Amino acid sequence: MNDPGASNPPLEEYLQQLGQQFAERLQQELPALAEQARQLLAVESEAQRQAALLALRDQLHKLAGSAGTFGFGGLGERARALEQQADQWLQQTQQQRQVLEAFSLQVAELQQQLEPTAPAPPLPSPPSAVPRGEPQPRCIYILESLGADGESVRQTLSTFGYQAEHYSGIAELDAALQRHVPDALIVDSELPDETQSGLQYAKALQQRLDAPLPLLVISAQDDFATHLEAVRAGAIGLFSKPLDLPKLENCLDRCFVQQQGEPYRVLIIDDDRDLASRYSLVLRGANMQVQMLHTPAELFSHLREFNPEVVLLDVNMPDCSGPELAQIIRFYDDWLRVPIIYLSAETDIARQMNAMLKAGDDFVTKPISDNSLVATVFARAQRARLLSMALARDSLTGLLKHADIKEQVAIELERALRNETRASVAMLDIDHFKQVNDRHGHAAGDNVIRALANLLRQRLRRVDSLGRYGGEEFLAVLPDCPADQAQRILDEIRERFAALQFVAAGQTFQVTFSAGFVLTDSQSSASELLERADRALYGAKHGGRNQVRQAD
Template structure:
């Protein structure tokens, strides 16, 4: 509790310093606003009036968005009202001179008054944080009253590298839950010998827990009512019998990656540095990685290096507007998946729609509460990551597809050459895989591929990249890893894979793998050369007797 409280206090102190800095900024900006009002008053030509009005409107627009965020609510409201008046004057300069003088007088009054922040609320970001598990262990409990089905599921999931336990009765599952909570729960809907259905039991269990468990449902009932009941108890997956266990395991892995994934990356583009800093603090407090960009011309380098999952973009910026910058981002196919959220004090629906039509995905009006900001960014980032994974990952293994893992190898080679740090790539191939398919069927072959994919995920680091390069061939990219270290890691994986026992058609069998490694110490001239060296090492391992790493 003390650590959480101190972190909250520190965040609050940061926010207060930003509010204080904004208050100091007002001491310069408000008098400057009054001076601009004087220039408008003495402008003789209509084009001069238009120039001064446009400048005033832009200043009021920024003030309306920023003031409320920093706690100066009445100032923000007044600035918004005057901004709307300025818009009216820009649309038509046919008003009476006395009305214009009244407007100027109001601006001058605003410049001379003293404003205090009505309230600076502490950011209530705790509730918006994504839940994070305390352990990387993946223990799965299965509630299935049919012994053969439950045991087959348990054995297959164990082959995939999980610690699965099967229970045929609720009372036995309850006893296990008292001892240790699993990382996920698989429940059969139909339990004819129990008083409760599987879904009713899951609902009561989730209510008893401090945090709900990831829940997958298996059933013979593929109707809307059962789907709806499953959603209402918090199910994250729905599978009809006979269950496709590799697909079920793929959904399990997706649940875990949502829980244990890297923090979402957010890029804030705003020429108002204090406001961008405040948004950055709020989002970092919600466990997101944030970069700020104040110069639109730096967009290409920033997008390439930071690779954001969400872009928060101010609409009104000097020299380059938000919609213009959004269109520049959308011209690059690599960034089409990145959602763009406009942040602006703009309240005119027509202008909002015009900005979204040009490029953009959402529009958030400033001032915005801390919780609303976190929720808007989190929901967009979560959806973007799920979509990106679905498009770039192999459906059987959940690993990167051929083109994406090759691209990752190129990125790491370029980074290693630039930094001077070592990097390695490894090609892995399952030995005599055709015999597995011929002897036990393609379903068994798929299980072997999934088991190796899962073993690689569990044994390698988060910074490593894994991909399915071909049918039974895998590519592993290991940044900051010399060849000897890569060989030790891959050899451990080779030994562990050979120890797995697979069951198919009543028979038990095991499989081995071979691997070839190349490193930047081999001085590859290109990413293609890098992969070719690893492929030659794999070829040597195959012809050297298989079940080895070269």
């Protein structure tokens, strides 16, 4: 698709085409509805009349949900009123003939509602695409009046690979902001030498900027009022003194990972192809990846291959209802975290609650505007991804846990074989790590682990997978990466890591790591690749450490 950050004529054209297709569809469907209504008068059996009325009610329900989305608001409202009337009659055992005649006439008059009642709602403005390229160190400004604390934060963040600058006063920080706007800001809530508090300054600053900065607050106060003031200043985290610096950096990292993340993946399950296509176009225009499913029996393959982060699910579908499909999804632990949003023209609260109790997370009533659709899906997908990251990632490093990174090896091996490419699987281990813990303490050891995790994340590509394989051991999966490229990248990271200066209890020290890597091939399984990479790592360790070796 074209640049999603600008006006998108192709998308608008597609939406207009879908609207035209829907209008053409109505030219056939409305006369058919009128004929269905007329046939009610010719049915003599009460059971047959109930069945015919039920079928007509279902058609009116579908029309009520789709017409407004394509701009036929009056038609949708009239169809909804007739649907509700038919629904009431279905609760009765008999209908008087003169009442059915009036109802039949009203259904036939739906054709008079074919003129669009309002222009199509404006398309939502999609978020700007994050440029891809060589990763640059994130710039962090720190406003902290106590020099020792501010310098400690700056030094730790610099060790973790950030470009951190410490400022003791507001005037000094303002001058720096005139030269360059950072990627994030850390502010002390108490600034005793200033006329305003750190939170007051931060709140005013956010309002001056074109776009608010990720804001972290450090404070000696841990009360509710300080937390509330931090939220009102736009903070994404508050950290009490004495600072847990790895925890603070983890919050920063989580924020940046979220900003740079891949597009959210949305699966739409709806038997109305035109309506599903419109939803798909709108969500793709907002930089989301979308797949459509019209046949529920194909559910499992879509879930496995697409791995959606949100499921948009129609409630009323032939052969299998939305709540039934939602319950099938919830049978499996792998998909328990996927939010399910029901989309339906159903307005009865009791029925909505019944659907929600059967495995749903949200209920959106059709028709839904484009902006509301994007906002609803975005909010659910964002929360789902944050939860998945929290559960799947190591709390110290933010990298994938042991089981998840091992699974990535199998996934990438399968992809490499399918695409006839070669991937590299690398195992890294920090040299003499026990000595780091023994000499400098476990907190210093944690800082070393975090620093290597950050360096790996910064220097590798977004398509690469990283995990903490063990205590001080890491695993990297590099798709479409030949041996010479893997050797060069790993050596560059090794040299940069060896140059880092760590400080603990006033002592400065440096650390190195060793690595072994292997190329995927058609003869080796995922477990065999891991064994070969481990043997190469063993060879690097026994060959003198601080080196990278390729498996034989």
